[in-house]
Amino acid sequence: MKVHLKVWRQKDAKSKGSMVNYDLDNVDQHMSFLEMMDTLNEQLTLKGEMPVEFDHDCREGICGTCGMMINGQAHGPVPGLTVCQLHMREFKEGDTIYVEPFRAMAFPLKRDLKIDRSAFDRIIQSGGFITANTGMPAEANNLLIVHETAESAFDSAACIGCGACVATCKNSSAALFTSAKISHLAKLPQGEQEAAKRVLKMVSKMDEEGFGHCSNTEACEVKCPQGISVLNIARMNWEFNKASLLH
């Protein structure tokens, strides 16, 4: 099938960017969206032009590297997917497809669709861990965690750190990402000791990095490829208030 692409091209953070038109007429509906982009890049390369730079790695939806706005939606039109799992069968012959980078002040652009999400690493560095040096821990089954608690902690821990929540949010808030880690660790008995310190530090780091505030539109949950719930944000707020009162 044939598609018309309008792709954001920008040499680096300082240069001015623009949408550039590309027509592709050899698209197979079984291709993934990124394989379609590969096909475009092969054509550009052979013409001696710079291919479109985009982030990607595992191509099975778990590493969190890929991400772009497709027709204005983070990771494209299908809920619960990363771009690498989106297939061309979701598009029709002759469709015009707009492809842009995730945009947020805290995610500076590197080139084309490639962005810098190191702010996420710094949020984790501020407190997204349990202090447990190698060699210290006691026998695992001495700590009982009921099935439902373990499953609920897993639901929060499943975040892949792709940044779609930030890109989707009109305020570029990182509340869903940050709260998922806070909840994952706060739900488990291992994480209790540091819970108060963790939430205060991570929330303040999130603000410091230039992410906006959460105004509860819940758009982030809709576009999260892992279906991370906004209830994590509620949990974060509760943990934050509790910690603020006690400290």
Added chain:
Amino acid sequence: MILDAKIPAGPLEHKWSHYKEHAKLVNPANRKKLTVIVVGTGLAGASAAASLAELGYQVHSFCFQDSARRAHSVAAQGGVNAAKNYQNDGDSVYRMFYDTLKGGDFRSREANVYRLAECSLSLIDQAVAQGVPFAREYGGYLSNRSFGGVQVSRTFYARGQTGQQLLLGAYQALMRQAALGKVTLHTRHEMLDLVVVDGKAKGIIARNLDTGVIERFAAASVVIATGGFGKIYYLSTLAMGCNGSAIWRAHKRGALMACPSWTQVHPTCLPQSGDYQSKLTLMSESLRNDGRIWVPKLENETRVPNDIPEEERDYYLERRYPSFGNLAPRDISSRAAKERIDAGFGVGTQKNAVYLDFSKAIKEQGMDKIKEKYGNLFSMYKKITADDAYQSPMKISPAAHFSMGGLWVDYELMTTIPGLFAIGEANFADHGANRLGANSLLQACVDGYFILPYTLANYLAEELKTEKINTDHPEFVKAEGAVISQLNQFVQIKGSRTADSFHKELGKLLYDKCGLSRSAAGLEEAITEIKALREAFYRDLMIPGNAAEINSELEKAGRVADYLEIAELMCHDALSREESCGAHFREEYQTADGEALRNDEDYCYVSAWEWAGKDMAPVLHPEQLVFEFIKLSVRSYS
């Protein structure tokens, strides 16, 4: 060169504790003065970097990804093994040791494998303490499931995302050390050469992938934890960026490569659908706990699977290997699938797949139970294929997955270059000729958390006495110059083919001639063809832009250039081993039933290869495997 594995003397169960009790130590004040480079941030690299930083060393951590959390350990699905015997089903460290040794077709060291099983116990404790949300029973105890090649349930899991959860545990430990200033992170940096000074590893040359700048880094020791090179087959379960460049460049600086042709081809992946395809997605082996594998008995069957009656289905694994059935080890399951597909019984539009059927399990256990166990895998299957596996069987096919081979290391995980260590999938050590499911996460973690911190100290204790090398040393200047000139060479060819097109051609060639089955004639042809392809690459490669900027095509070119050399070594390796063992199946050496025919008399050794120079035949240095504690037996699963 006589290879010394440095295996401690004494009874099997005391070797590792004896080593730890007698290894040299570095005192805390001195650790601060020592810099260690760790390349790779998967489970092995992140766990090593975090553990070393906790001890007080100055660690520099490198990865090509934009965050340490994205390393490909993240994609491991099924689980991690440990001999906890929580299920009261007869498991023990010894049994796990024996299963792993047998699973590897008796082509690994007893002492290494025993240590792996022994350290598995602490790993689960460590991961739980970090907050890894393993599956739990209703009462709160840890839950287990079974994996291929064993008859106990020793696999711990976090739904189908065990690798992700273990990696996040290690990543968070790494981030904690970064915040404390003990680890310096170098994301988006690719190691392009190893710097050797007076015979010892003293640093690396790396390219900053965001700026194109070539940088030098000096250290007291270098640890390579860059994973496997299964992506050499192009179509594989690996991430697009996985590569063999760090280990290959270390190899060219003098580190021997062991058994590079031993690649695990995973039996349960999604089949190829077209030429544009960039990867083959893995479906966890855990699915074989409840899924039954079959093909139609009728050749050129046209009915949909649900219309084919029970008696017209060939459950070939259950038929050939009744005691292990659908949980036969990976090498055996993949070969059995290939046998049926080649015989004309394959299913799907390309006739390149077999069925994995859950209808019996759904009937027996109910839909909800199956959803809870495998929900995310079924939904991943649906996302990619648009098919509902709750209603009709999955279609699966074998794909290149794991490198058993890698840099040769001794018991201390040190390569043949003093000061250069290799951990996790990057080394050849514990899995022999075939890795058992859920042992790879284990090995990566055990190497990084529990082994390297001891063995590295044993090396660094002596290193304290030698003079510190700076990055203005002539060896750094020379290595940097070579890296820059290679990058410029790629850019200047201006030919008519992309790096990917060479990679795809190489991958197809390797699947055909150095894949699930190999023959002398095929391997000899492959060597000639690889040489020709390599010449074409240096003549006809097209890389746009230049080396001083973000340039994905240039990154690929360096990796493909290395693959074109690794591939040739793989073929030499496969050709020289005139036996079949584990994943290495030589057509000339098989039993009347088509099973692997091992030759312990002549080939009970690890093939370690030395780089002899460009266009020179590699030199073989066998490391004899000595079995003191177990008796070699025919590996039977029937």
